[in-house]
Amino acid sequence: MQALTATSLDAETVLRWLRNCADTYVRHKDELTDLDAAIGDADHGANMARGFTAVQGKLDGLKDKDIGTIFKTVAMTLISTVGGASGPLYGTFFLQAAGGANGKMTLTQEELVTVFDAGLKGLMSRGKAVVGEKTMVDALVPALEALRPVGDDSVAAALDRSVAAAHQGADSTVPFVAKKGRASYLGERSAGHPDPGAASSVLLLEALQLAVHSPG
């Protein structure tokens, strides 16, 4: 169990994060689906809930495993259960993040940033998306920037900033015209709606924030 002032993230907290993910995606399933129905094909909520419920089923077998192994298992589970675009995207995020976490039972704040950065680079190259195209990247890029440690900051404080930045990023997608994914077929008609992928990225980070803030 880690304290709020901790400057690193341990494997136990990572497992709690992933358990929170399953809860949050099941709870927000209809909300994500409604966002997707407006500009996509109404499957994002069900897909994320299915994927992270499957991840939850694997967590007991991951006790005492290193964070790299945990991330790799999450990646393969998401890739094989989510489908749609979000499966390969979030799957690639965890797969690339696993590299910097191999053999590690804790990540320092710097390592957390490195791991997040590697995951995000993987996700962006799989999706060929950049900021401003109305995708999950619009939430994740500012979230990564805000995660970088400031002074003698704690993981909890850095995550608070990161989640706030992700929220802002997700909100910024409302006026955007989508340039990637199924929403792009709507052209101008995609403007005025938030991006469901950016919304699910915020939930992912909020689940981590919750795991860090409410230990055990």
Add this chain to the structure above:
Amino acid sequence: MKKLINSPENVVTEALHGFAAAHPDLVKVQFDPTFIYRADAPVKNKVAVISGGGSGHEPMHGGFVGKGMLDAACPGAVFTSPTPDQMLAATKAVDGGKGTLHIVKNYTGDVMNFELAAEMARSEGLQVESVVIDDDVAVKDSTWTAGRRGVGATILAEKICGAAAEAGRSLAEVRDLCKKVNAQGRSMGMALTSCTVPHVGKPTFSLPEDEMEVGVGIHGEPGRKRMKLRPADEIVEMLMEPILSDLPFRSGDEVLLFVNGLGGTPLLELYVVYRKAAELAQKAGLKISRNFVGSYITSLEMAGTSITLLKLDARLIELWDAPVHTAALRWGV
């Protein structure tokens, strides 16, 4: 929601069990990872042809598995791309020693999942080529979108590539044929109603009684333009104009004219559409050498139609006419 189902969660699985039970002479169905494959797979010394996509488009793709067409099809959840483990398992199951072609519709999820599957298959020493189908002229600006969607030309490519594979062509030849069909095919669709995804329980969009969506895809997503409903002939003109003005049709060309129903439109109306589409094609100087009318790429119970024109040559005609024996298409056998 009023549907002939037991529960939204089990729709796809139960339908697959039914499909397997109905066509044991043609296909087998494997679960977890899920794919439909030819009962006689793997066919030795034949290039294997695989496709896949979300469920809800039946008979595409499972209905086209069998001799002369697909070796396997990977169904995802309703309107959701299948996952790479499905394509990988299907590729291994049907590989006959001459490699496998993946025919992929251009939707972000499908492309990414097939991309991952091809990477995994190659890392296991399998020979895989992929062709992405993007024949939908409704998507104008492909620089600022995910590009043209894969619609009607997909099953024409599946039929033609399946016949070429059956005739013993190499993987590179079958791949090139697939690219050719994609390059010479153009489609455009419209919807009169939305559709209801079972696990959502309500229509994906709402369309007033007197309006239609023009330029729709096949996932219940809204189209490019919403407008007042017009008579069938005017709608067909609206669909044919962008198809004909796009490359590569010229006066004197031989074509295949495919009028597709989106699931909720009766055949009676599809022939009204065919009548006008054929008239317009002939007026443009095209010779309709082959035609295809029916609901083959559907969007659940959506009412509407899509029109596809494929430019033909003697070789493509021969492959189109070659025997096919699947649940949804059967001739020459």
